[in-house]
Amino acid sequence: MNQNPKAIFISTKKFEEQTKQNKHKILDLREFSKYEEGHIANSVFIDSSIFSWKNIEGYNEIPPKKIVEQTLQQAGVNEHDYIYLIDDVFNLNCSLAAWTLHYYGISxxxxxxxALQKWIYEGKKLTKETPEINPGNIKIKNSNEEIFITRDEIxxxxxxxxxxxxxxxxxxxxxMDSQGGSIPGSKFYWWMDLFEEHPDFFVLKKEEEILYDLVQLDITKxxxxxxxxxxxxxxxxxxxVLKSIGYKHVRVYLAGYNEWRLCGGFV
Known part of the structure; x- marks a missing residue:
């Protein structure tokens, strides 16, 4: 992937360089037991389930603003900190957290x-020391509705x-879905097709490869x-990934097919 100062996905080298220069906070979203076994120095554990908020029907929804704000403050995140998110293998916990923060105007x-697998593979250090945390002062000021979509809008x-x-x-x-189907007219692009596999880790394919695959499916900018x-x-x-390669208008149906199969399948 292309690297720039505001890149969403960065190399381990860029991570090391940037964390020596900028005001930042490193948040580890793995299971706490894994965090205890070893983590990047000065990283703070955050419970990733906060970002997997469910409504009364069991569908994913956006976590309450106050909960997200308090979670970040308790982790010591300040107003102008750059945030680095740490995760296992595919960065899935981090991705949902990052999307949620984008929704709340934190980019x-x-x-x-x-992910951390590549850091470990390269022989970079982990620690068991827990950093001292002073409460942060970050405030959520707005929300970005344009990256979210509901069933009714669909x-x-x-x-x-x-x-x-x-x-x-x-x-x-x-x-294998017992009720089968998909949203009418959907293109099928498996999230794993973003990755290039190595024996000990996965990295994203080159931008031009991803773009080629998307354009072939008529998923255009x-x-x-x-x-x-x-x-x-x-x-x-x-x-x-789409935002990082220049797609301007990308929205996530957070409740996903779990909701659609029961509430939208008649379309």
């Missing part, structure tokens, strides 16, 4: 391409030629791209 965020735009709906589930998930999967994390990852 100074980066993830390590290759129904209104289901035949809109300026929209393209993209199912990020695997072929297995789709075919001049359309509003609506992403969905089962539980939002995979589509949040695809959202971040």
């Amino acid at each position: 100074s965020i980066s993830l390590i391409d290759g 129904m209104l735009n289901i035949y809109n030629e300026n929209y393209v709906f993209v199912d990020n589930r695997s072929e297995f998930s789709r075919t 001049n359309k509003t791209v609506v992403l969905y999967c089962e539980n939002a994390a995979q589509s949040a990852l695809v959202y971040l």
Whole structure:
């Protein structure tokens, strides 16, 4: 992936360089037991389930603003800090967290391409020491509704030629779904197709490879791209990648096919 000072996905080298220069906070979204076993120095554990908020029906929804704000403050995040998110293997926990923060107007965020696995593979250090945390002063001031879409909005735009709906589930998930189906007219782009596999880690494919695959499916930059999967994390990852390669209008159907199969399947 191309690197720039505001890149969403950065190399381990860029991460090391940037964290020596800028005001920042490193947030580790892995399980706490893994965090205890070893983490990047000065990283703070955050419970990733905060970003997997469910409504009364069990569908994903946006976590309350106050909960997100308090979580960041308790982790010591300040108003002008750059945020680095750490995760295992595919960065799925980080992706949903990053999408949520984008929704709440916080865009100074980066993830390590290759995740912690690549950091470990390169022999870089981990520690068991827990940093001292002083409460942060970050405040959430607004929300970015343009990156979120509801079932009702999808129904209104289901035949809109300026929209393209993209199912990020695997072929297995789709075919094994007891009720089957997809949102009408959807293109199928499995989130794992973003990655280049190495023996010990996965990194994102080159930008031109990803763009080629997307254009072949008519998922182009001049359309509003609506992403969905089962539980939002995979589509949040695809959202971040599309934004990083220049797609302007990308929206995530957070409730995903879990909601659609029961409430929208009649379209």
